[in-house]
Amino acid sequence: MKKLINSPEDVVTEALQGMELAHPDLLKVHYHPHFITRAVPVKNKVAVISGGGSGHEPMHGGFVGRGMLDAACPGAVFTSPTPDQMEAATKAVAGEKGALLIVKNYTGDVMNFDLAAELVRAENIPIESVLINDDVAVEDSTWTAGRRGVGATVLAEKICGAAAEAGQSLAEVSALCQRVNGQARSMGMALTSCTVPHIGKPTFDLPADEMEIGVGIHGEPGRRRAKILPADGIVELLVDPILSDLPFKSGDEVLLFVNGLGGTPLIELYIVYRRAAQLLQKAGLKITRNLVGSYITSLEMAGTAITLLKLDSELTRLWDAPVLTPALRKGV
Amino acid sequence: MKKLINSPEDVVTEALQGMELAHPDLLKVHYHPHFITRAVPVKNKVAVISGGGSGHEPMHGGFVGRGMLDAACPGAVFTSPTPDQMEAATKAVAGEKGALLIVKNYTGDVMNFDLAAELVRAENIPIESVLINDDVAVEDSTWTAGRRGVGATVLAEKICGAAAEAGQSLAEVSALCQRVNGQARSMGMALTSCTVPHIGKPTFDLPADEMEIGVGIHGEPGRRRAKILPADGIVELLVDPILSDLPFKSGDEVLLFVNGLGGTPLIELYIVYRRAAQLLQKAGLKITRNLVGSYITSLEMAGTAITLLKLDSELTRLWDAPVLTPALRKGV
Amino acid sequence: MDAISSTHIERWLRDCANVFPAHKDELNELDAAIGDGDHGANMARGFAAIPSKLDALAGKEIDGLFRTTATTLISVVGGASGPLYGTFFLKAAAPAKGKLKLTLPEFCTCLDAGLAGIVGLGKAVVGDKTMVDVLTPALAALHPKNGDSLTGALERAVTTAREAAEATIPLLARKGRASYLGERSIGHKDPGATSSALLLEALLGAVQG
Amino acid sequence: MDAISSTHIERWLRDCANVFPAHKDELNELDAAIGDGDHGANMARGFAAIPSKLDALAGKEIDGLFRTTATTLISVVGGASGPLYGTFFLKAAAPAKGKLKLTLPEFCTCLDAGLAGIVGLGKAVVGDKTMVDVLTPALAALHPKNGDSLTGALERAVTTAREAAEATIPLLARKGRASYLGERSIGHKDPGATSSALLLEALLGAVQG
Numbered sequence A, B: 001m002k003k004l005i006n007s008p009e010d011v012v013t014e015a016l017q018g019m020e021l022a023h024p025d026l027l028k029v030h031y032h033p034h035f036i037t038r039a040v041p042v043k044n045k046v047a048v049i050s051g052g053g054s055g056h057e058p059m060h061g062g063f064v065g066r067g068m069l070d071a072a073c074p075g076a077v078f079t080s081p082t083p084d085q086m087e088a089a090t091k092a093v094a095g096e097k098g099a100l101l102i103v104k105n106y107t108g109d110v111m112n113f114d115l116a117a118e119l120v121r122a123e124n125i126p127i128e129s130v131l132i133n134d135d136v137a138v139e140d141s142t143w144t145a146g147r148r149g150v151g152a153t154v155l156a157e158k159i160c161g162a163a164a165e166a167g168q169s170l171a172e173v174s175a176l177c178q179r180v181n182g183q184a185r186s187m188g189m190a191l192t193s194c195t196v197p198h199i200g201k202p203t204f205d206l207p208a209d210e211m212e213i214g215v216g217i218h219g220e221p222g223r224r225r226a227k228i229l230p231a232d233g234i235v236e237l238l239v240d241p242i243l244s245d246l247p248f249k250s251g252d253e254v255l256l257f258v259n260g261l262g263g264t265p266l267i268e269l270y271i272v273y274r275r276a277a278q279l280l281q282k283a284g285l286k287i288t289r290n291l292v293g294s295y296i297t298s299l300e301m302a303g304t305a306i307t308l309l310k311l312d313s314e315l316t317r318l319w320d321a322p323v324l325t326p327a328l329r330k331g332v
Numbered sequence C, D: 001m002d003a004i005s006s007t008h009i010e011r012w013l014r015d016c017a018n019v020f021p022a023h024k025d026e027l028n029e030l031d032a033a034i035g036d037g038d039h040g041a042n043m044a045r046g047f048a049a050i051p052s053k054l055d056a057l058a059g060k061e062i063d064g065l066f067r068t069t070a071t072t073l074i075s076v077v078g079g080a081s082g083p084l085y086g087t088f089f090l091k092a093a094a095p096a097k098g099k100l101k102l103t104l105p106e107f108c109t110c111l112d113a114g115l116a117g118i119v120g121l122g123k124a125v126v127g128d129k130t131m132v133d134v135l136t137p138a139l140a141a142l143h144p145k146n147g148d149s150l151t152g153a154l155e156r157a158v159t160t161a162r163e164a165a166e167a168t169i170p171l172l173a174r175k176g177r178a179s180y181l182g183e184r185s186i187g188h189k190d191p192g193a194t195s196s197a198l199l200l201e202a203l204l205g206a207v208q209g
Ligand SMILES: Nc1ncnc2c1ncn2[C@@H]1O[C@H](COP(=O)(O)OP(=O)(O)O)[C@@H](O)[C@H]1O
Pocket: A078, A079, A080, A107, A108, A109, C031, C035, C036, C037, C038, C039, C040, C042, C043, C078, C079, C080, C081, C082, C084, C118, C121, C122, C123, C124, C129, C130, C131, C132, C175, C176, C177, C190, C191, C192, C193
């Protein structure tokens, strides 16, 4: 295992200490239980809180700050955080207007956030949680765990954060979050596996000429394995199911998010963006906003995920609103 | 070779097309010869121009925009651009106040920029070029190629871009660039090699338990090979030679830049930042500004490089000035 | 007929702090094949935290031992297994309220309540390739048959659990991360089913002393 | 004594468009060991661009052939080798001004001027482990010894070049990227030295027809 870490047990805590040292102006890191809040919490608004396993940096801690999250709860690597982390984080940042928990749809995350929500409600803090489940690689059905939450999470955190900053109510912000989730679809692929520090070897083995199609963000294998294709062919495998799922229609204004999984350099992400943009234009979509970079990672996994969000004037305005976090900044 | 590319010959051009499609509001990409300018060039100021081989993204194209570069010239992967690219870029963006060429100190880059400077002077465009050579892994001497230009390049481009935006003269901006270079030192290490697309296999082989200390940004092997250490030990190997070289003194205000080489995820960079910050504090330095992320990459190489810049009030003010580029944004 | 004492329960829970770290890699590997490779680490982290919490409760009522185990697992484990096993012990506590001893039927009532809690939280049914596939038949097998001893019943439950864990191999996962793999989840043993079997083995060992 | 014609030169430069692509991998590997692995690609890209540029110049003055080669290499190659070989041909052009034929001494004057250009630009001295280590002795060896034929002189130059290229192996690089490796540059053949030897081999081949 080749990583810039000390001992596997300390990865999450030491990375948090690094964030704390790097961004004292933006963040405050709390330990035992671990959670991150803004350096100066703002209580006269709806608090937007998220969390999940570590190993996806900059998500979620890198999105804490003005115009985005009020708090983030990092679990162990690829393991959802515990209810007491979310309870502590919520109590630390939520005011009378309550808190929205943005939850990625994974069994563990859902159960832990549910338990946390119960604990918080017991304290009479108004709280809503919204599930993000945008991954079209997983077929949706009531008798399974359903679709995973992936790229749409970043977009929902930015947009809901802006709405909360603008004074919207808890009901409004959570309805907005549902709308973002409902209008977003994603799909990812991996060229390599990744190594969970405390395991020490790759989660799966992938031959030199093969790739995993339909991976999530926890190093899990994808829906299927295929021979590697040129980038253009790979992008088509990701974009087609996204387009047909919502479905997106000619004339739609969309935000195109090309995400890197951690080990893929930016030069490749732009080659992916190129083809994705060409395909969307062919389909008659208007890409009015975009995001290119590694914002939801699976440790050092090489690969990419594409997320498409159908925009409207409100979502666009909220996407454009000022944001000041370690990982996303604009307008300030 | 596992990459999200089509054919090796098309990597640079297709990545440029992707940038062009992703950032039409910020960039204009010109082809044959290839160079990138701001979407709307501003001629009533000193033009700040840089360039170098591709494979270092976001450097340099990702730094073109208000408050930073006016133009960037991407060469083939790890190969300096040609004089005609720089000549065309300079003519496209330079006005009466002339142009500053920020050149990383590599034989090829220096020679090609020199030839370009000759061509441009012939057109009576005032032009200065400043060499960046901040890599302490290479010992400096007049009878060798001297030190490489690495991390300080990003800092110089930001600071000089801000000075040019503020109306400073060519003489002032180039003196400033020399000052930044003189007060900055860097050193890098690699956990893995990287694969140049048209070569198709890793530039060097590195056993599972070894690392390269003192690497540059072209996938070249480092100064020496060593057994892998915990992150804290690796960071000491990088920070100590940096501190002793300038030397940095107790009480100095510094900017700490922890750079990822392309294949290293952010969670590890924060673990590196943590230790680097601890060491600098021990040495009595004040980290008043910082930058953490993959800003100068060597394709998908896993590893990190640390850059330290001694600040003063002017450099700090210029670092804080608004910037609006694909890769760096603040204050706007 | 012999009963289960607070001492048995405490020994069981303390033993788990050895059992799960010892099976950490095995459970991680099973989870790596169809999940995210952390089930062993999650179980080991969770149960390793239990013993220190029990010191204050030595010889105390069984419901307290269960409740402390529940809250510890919930606050230390995370993931799916944390809330699931946490709920198991939380719901198992109620019927043991104030008790220092439980007859086998009483004990079965506790564990059945725990399983009901897991099902209520996770909504899994037998055949979904989860821990429920093991706990359901194994806890049924724990109920006393005419005139068998406590250890006899426990041995029956453990055998049933081991078989049920193996029986998850051919199944297609419908719950948890493994469900994301669809057809590819077939042919692998479910990690949570395996940890449930280990949990019951530990119980047998603790009662046998 | 036989002279070098514009046709020879044109054939030489066109042949390079085959020679360097054919040796691309070899030169890349040499450069990967002590540089950045692109010397083969750079040379191949540069010389592959030459033939189309020469079509208009068939049978024309030698200085024009050299100048076109120079500007093409400079605008297509990049890296260190682009300006270096570009300057080589640029400086070689001047003494050939207006000439359709060159005697061997005249030709030597051209190439010596080219080498002087390389040294002026790159400041390398013999022993720095660069192309200069090959061109210096090889071009010296090209000067006519009493009564030897053109091909005899060329063969002498080529043999010298090959040996000089091998002789870079034990050297510690003081110029170019290889110098960043310090001691680690020892034990590898310099890619630019190797491409210079190939350049002279191509010349011999072109003259022999
Ligand atoms: N809905 C569910 N109901 C019951 N058990 C479940 C459910 N979802 C997952 N499990 C169990 O949890 C196990 C995985 O636990 P673990 O790996 O610790 O959590 P995570 O999946 O969050 O990484 C699975 O093997 C399965 O037995």
